[in-house]
Every structure is written in structure tokens, then in C-alpha cells.
Amino acid sequence: MEWNKGGLPAWGAVAIVGVTLALAWWLIPGMHASSKADVAFADIIPKDAFPSTYKPRPSKTTLIRGATVLTGTDKEIVGGDVLMQDGKIKEVGQNIPAPQGAVVVDGKGKFVTPGVIDIHSHLGVYPSPANEAMSDGNEATKPVTAEVRAENSVWPQDSGFTRALAGGVTTLQILPGSANLIGGRSVVLKNVWSRTTQEMKFPGAPYDLKMACGENPKRVYGEKGGPQTLMGDVAGYRAAFAKAAAYRQTWLKAGKDAAKTQDRDLGLETLALVLEKKIPVQMHCYRADQMATMIDVAKEYGFRIAAFHHAAEAYKIPDLLKKNDICAVMWADWWGFKMEAYDGIPENIAMVDHAGACATIHSDDELGIQRLNQEVAKAMAAGRRMGYQISRAHAVAWMTRNPAKALGILDKTGTLESGKMADVVLWNRDPFSVYAQAEKVYIDGALLYDRDNPAISPRSDFELGQEDNGHTGGAGQ
């Protein structure tokens, strides 16, 4: 267990966990309630309406040999090999013998990292072309729309997916926008060309709920009945969760046949699942004080904030983030486009990381997603310039392991460890250089992008037959 490295004996840890759980049982209304009813809300609601139909694409046993391997677990293996078999990472190390019939890729002078994960993207919901007909990211009709799901807006033919693939992105979380206090469910996708969104859905990834602090809901609803202020924002979250708690109680009282007897409210259902911690919250917040307020709101209702997104001022409260086990999802150097982003600094990621909290890069941008390696490089360099020792083996986690952790999929992807999905990028050089390019990108072991082979470069339907748009082709455009 990662957190038990400090030498605390295992029995001590067990005891602490036990006491904490007991206390939580007693203190958190949500946990009480589920025990009384002897059944969880999650178990009595209708099953998910949009199941994943994702299937790994056909893959060959592949051995990348003699590369510099950044595993995502703070390790750098010089002259390292990565063996992918049956869609999984079979082995990572040195001098791995090639299984019979394996494709052997010469990695000399090249780098291997886990597939890049963008935890904050609007690809598909704000696609290219970005015209009014395709603007599907914000259900800005009322401040709380917990009932909507990003997956129902995703357009799989957004060319942005192909470009992100050429930047090494293998997994992304598509979020509703931040106009609303509660914007709806996000969806986690594998970056594979598909006819349907269900075919892209990351198998087994939990849903998350997008919520937003600060200026955006005020700007959108200030003249439309509110919220008009930050206090109005907070009252809005609390009212929504109070209602959801009552809804949940009603269903629990109705027991396991509740779905047959109760009226279904899709928004309250989602919020009730948030209260049961089945759906963590991805919380858009810029300012330190706003993040602290949201930590209190989460405690009041017993939900879990997995990450603060944008978090321009995370460097002011890394201790608070660490204590509450919340990741900060940040840009390398965005700032100043609105008042609450005025204090963003290039050292943000490095300072959060240095304090021992979970630091993650994100793009929130269809161009930025193509170069998350460069964004990490900028953040790493900013940290080094202020005197921190940051190895590239460590920094790579900001775009792989840490976003996987914040999404609850670290057991499946995010590092190069045997048994995990073979989501792998081969870079033509140190990925933390502006000149680096992803050369080969594997998802579940399948080679889905090859810079040297135009035949292995996906292209969206939208781009077919458009005049003069076929010169470099699809992903590599």
C-alpha cells in the first residue's frame, strides 16, 4: 500500500482504519441510513442505461526493446523493455526475451510511457467544428442538472479525438461544462475510433459528477434567477444534496422493490449515488477559499470530492488537499482570463506535488490535449527552477498515474505494471521536449496510431472528402 511506506506496522494501520470507519459509521448520516435499511441505494435502482460495449481492438504480441522506460511508478529504466500480450502489459524490465511471433520494436534512443490520460476534456461535447449546432457541453437551462450525462452529448466523430491520439492520449474523461452548479455525469472513454460512444466507454470506470464553483454559475444565472453570488452557489449545492438525501431515504424505506413503487427522479438518483460515494465529484474550483468551502460541504453531506479542477490556487492549500486526499487538476501556466484565475502560477503543479498532495495535469482544451507531455515539461521545469528535485520519472505521473487515481481506474491503467491494460506510448525522444512526438500509440495492446504509417492514423467522418484536407491525414494533421 502506497500510503504505508512510512513504517507504520500493518496492525497499527488496520486499527486506525477500523476506528476511523467506526467513527464514520456513527458520524455520517449516509452510512447510518444504509445500515438501517440493510440495503444500499445503488442496489435498488434500475441498472445503468448505457452500458459499455467497448472491446479491445485486435492486437499482436509486441516487445518494445531497449528504450528509456518511464513506468509511471517513479521508475526510469534505461535500456528497458516493455512486453505487451493479449492486450495487457505482460512484463516491464530489461532483456526480456521476445516470445515467438512477437512484433519487436526497436526502442533505441526512444522513450516509453504509460498512455496519457486527460482527466478534463470536452472533446465530443464541444467538438470541431465548434458551431452552434454542435455546442452540447452545457445544459445551461437551470443551475442544477444532475440528471444529464456527458455521454449523451459526445459526438464520436469529433476530429479532436484523433489529434489527441497523436499526442499519446489513450484515456479521457469527458465532462459537462461548468455553467451549472451541478452539471451532470462525466464519462470516461478510451480514445478509440468508434461509431458509438458506448463502444468507447472505459470498461469498469466509475461515473463522476461534474460540479462547479465560483464565477461561471454566477455569470450564467445571475440575471436568470440566481445564483448571483458565491453564497448563492453554496446554498444551491446544499439544497440539492439535502433533497437527494431525502429522496434516498424514501427509496431505502421502500426497499428492494422501490423501482416498482417510487417515481424516479434521474437527477436525485445521481446525487443519491454521490452521497453513497458510488459517484465521486469532479469539482471545478479556482480559488483556495472556495476549495476549502467545498471540502466542508462534502463533509456535511458525506460525499467524496475526487479532484478540484483548474485549481489555480491549489498551491496555497496543498496541506488541506493532502489531508483530505483530494487531487488538484491543474494547467501548467494558464492564468488571468478571469478574476478567479488571476493568481495562477507556473509552479502550481510542482508546489502541490512537493507538499505530498496529488498533482495532475489537464487540458480542458482541444489543442492542449495534444501536448500534455509539453505541459508537464513546463510544470516540471518551473519546479526545478525554484529548487525542487523533480525527476522525469516522477513528473510523468502527473499525466498518467495521478489522473488514473483521481478517476478510480489506477488498478487498470496509468502505469506500466504487469497485468494492467497495455495503454502505451512510444515517443521518438524524451517526451519532455518540445520536439518530442508520439511515434506509436497502443491501447489495450493494439497499435492504433503510427506516425510513420498513414494507414494507421484514424480519421473522422467529418474530415473525409473535404477539399485539400488529406495531405497529412487524420490524427497526424
Place this chain on the structure above:
Amino acid sequence: MNRAMKNIFAVILLSTTAAIAQPASQPRMHYEIRVPGGTQLPVSGNVNGTLIKHARVYTVGAAGTLPDGDVLIRNGKIEQVGQNLPVTPETKVIDAKGKPVTPGLMASWTQLGILEIDLVSEGNDTTPNTAFEGAAFDVADAVNPSSSLIPVARIRGVTRSLTTPGDCGDVFCGTSAVIDLGNGPDLIDKRQAGVLAVLEPVGGTGQKNSRPDLWTKFRETLDDAREYWAQRGGYHRPGGSRDQRSNRVDLDALGPVIQGREPLLVHVERASTIRQVVQYAQGNKIKLIILGGAEAWRVAGDLAAAHVPVVIDNNKNLPANFAELGSTLKNAARLDAAGVSVIFMPQFGAASHYARTITQIAGNAVANGMNWEHALAAITKNPAQALGIDGYGTLEPGKDGDVVIWDGDPLDVTSAPTAVFIKGVQMPRTSRQTELRDRYRDLGKHAPSLGYR
């Protein structure tokens, strides 16, 4: 102290500072410069100059690159560039130890100096708020030398900006200026550095004009300007000028453009629209610079033949709208190969706060096939030439002392300057951002407490 008194005090303080910071005919050893936070730092003056030795000097001029070169900066200017320049006892010497030295960088098509925060109206002077003015909207009226964006950009090597109005939802959005990012109080190097026109219904919000709408207004306004300038004195006489739709102030502002003295900066993306504008400019003897140019590579031959420079964010490679279907990371390399003068802007849509991203954009253009030296010229010499800023853009004797020493490849994302000179003055290495960093960097430290750091 009441507000009026404070204002008077501020004026006095400002005029004193102005007097001190004027480029004096008798150079001073030390003078005060303003740094964020209000502290006054003595900075060594330029009387005896600074000699940078043992640098990899990218002159971007005829001398090319000197692998082990020296640069002497004195009296605000670059005095000498060469090898083994003699050290005089009074000269401050910086041993660059083989690190790169480049001209200060120029960020083009930004709103540096006229924008503090996009979404805060009192901190945003980028677009006309009334239908009253078009070309007459002059950014020079708004440039704020105390903007917090300026130190943020210059500590990353940006020393000049082509500051333009923002896209305004109309055809003519106003008049640009070239500024330096030094200590002021006057940052404006060149007023009337081009009028911005938008001829593509892209970007912005709300009701979009169609292309014929934009072109009709574009041609009519420029026709009016020609007529007006031909008989300027008669404008107010009854019957002296036809009843024009344009304002007198706008027609005044268009004078340098119709006379071919200053460029028309036209934001267009689609290949066919670019070709149309190039033809119009040639037919009417207008000096043209294309902004945006997502599909410029498709008409690279026309642009090269007409000697029209193009300002681009080369990272734009998505079919963001029907005018930009041909967007590609190869845009810069293809334009450059065709002989077009390429100029990089910082990140499109956020070019002011992210002025420092011009190196990253240039670096990515190199990764996608552009020659490295040409990419450096695209953020130094090319904009200087396009805008007629003769005193800046290369490391050559007689040019302004805009010089940057880097800790690594200037175009790589992990590199940063170790020293930045603007017009011969070494800039402080602080910004509002470095002060925030330093306040919060050690939360465990007990004293002084955070708010007192």
C-alpha cells in the same frame, strides 16, 4: 489622505519617475526602476555597458550564429557583436558559458498593455464598446505600463508586442501599436502600427455577419477614406464631401493604410478569403499582413508573390469551423518553404496572458518541419520587418539592446531566460507570479506569517 490628495501625490511621483527613467543624454550609473510589490531596486545603468561573453549568439542577422560569440550592449543599444570583444574595466561582464543568446522576442497580435483580465470589464480595453468608432479605436490610448501581464511575459524573454485591438464583431476594430515591455513610463515604440480588420465571420459571439456583408462594408469604408483624404479640407463644407457612413475619426485613422504607409492587419482563415484580400490589397496598393491564416499554406504561392507576411498560431490543427478545414501543424513549414514571411503569435485566444507561449509555438513548428533559425526569426526579425520597426529584431550593431540569455534551447519548453535586457536595461526577474510563489513556497515556515511575506 483623501482620494484627490492621493491622485496629486501619484501624479507627482509619476512625473519624478518619468524624469528619472527618461533615456538621458548623460547616462546614469544607477537609477530606480519599479518592480512589482512597490520596492525600488537599483539596477546598474548602461553607461559602461554589459558585455556578454562566450555565448552561442543567434544574431538572426547576416552574421548568422556565432558558436562562441560576445555581445556588447551600451547606451541602450547593441554596440558590437563578435568574437573576443575586449573587456574594459568598467564594463559589466556576464560569462554565458556557451548558453544561447537571442534578440528579445516579439509577441504579435496580443492585447498586452490593454488587458488585465478578459472577463473583467474594467480590466479590459480591447474592443470598442460603442458603435461610434472603428479604425479610430486606438490601443495607444489604453496602454498601461503597470499591467501585471508585462513582467510575466518579459521574464520569459518577450520584450516587444504588436498590441492590437481584439476582434470586435465588426469589420474595422481599431488601430494597433508596437510596445516594448520595459519599465516605462512610455512603452509605445510605434503608434498607428496597422489597422485591424476582420473579414471572416469566425470567432466572437452572437449574430454573425456573412462574408458579403463584411466585404461591402470593408470596400465602402476604404472608398470613403480615399475620397475623404483626397479633399480633406472640404469635409465640413456643405457639399464638400458626400454623405459618408463612416465617422471622420475613422477616416482619419485609415489614412496611413490607404496611403500604403502602415499595414492593414486582416484576420482571415479560409484560403479563398485570403486570396481575395491579397488581390484587393495589390489592386489598391495596401500593405497587408494576414492574421490567423489557418489555411494560408493553401495559397502560399500568392502570399509569397505579393510579399504578404502571415501571423499564425501554428498549433491550430483542427477543423474548428468551415473556414479552417485545412488547419495543419505543417502550416508554418509549408509557408516558410514557399518563401512567405511567417510570424508566430502566442496561443490563439489567450495571446496576452500566455505571451510566453510563443517559444513553444515556434518549437512545435520546428518539430513539424520548420527550420529552427527560421522559427526564431518568426518571433524576432520577421515581425520587426513586417511592421517597419527598424531598431529591433536582430543582434546587430545599432539595434536596440533587447537581448536574452537562455539556460537552454530558447524554443524548448523546459528553457527559460537567465537575463533579459530591454533597450539595454537589465530587467528584474520578478513578477506578480514570482511573488505569489515566494509567499506560499514554505507553508511550514512560522515567521513572518503568510500575509506579511
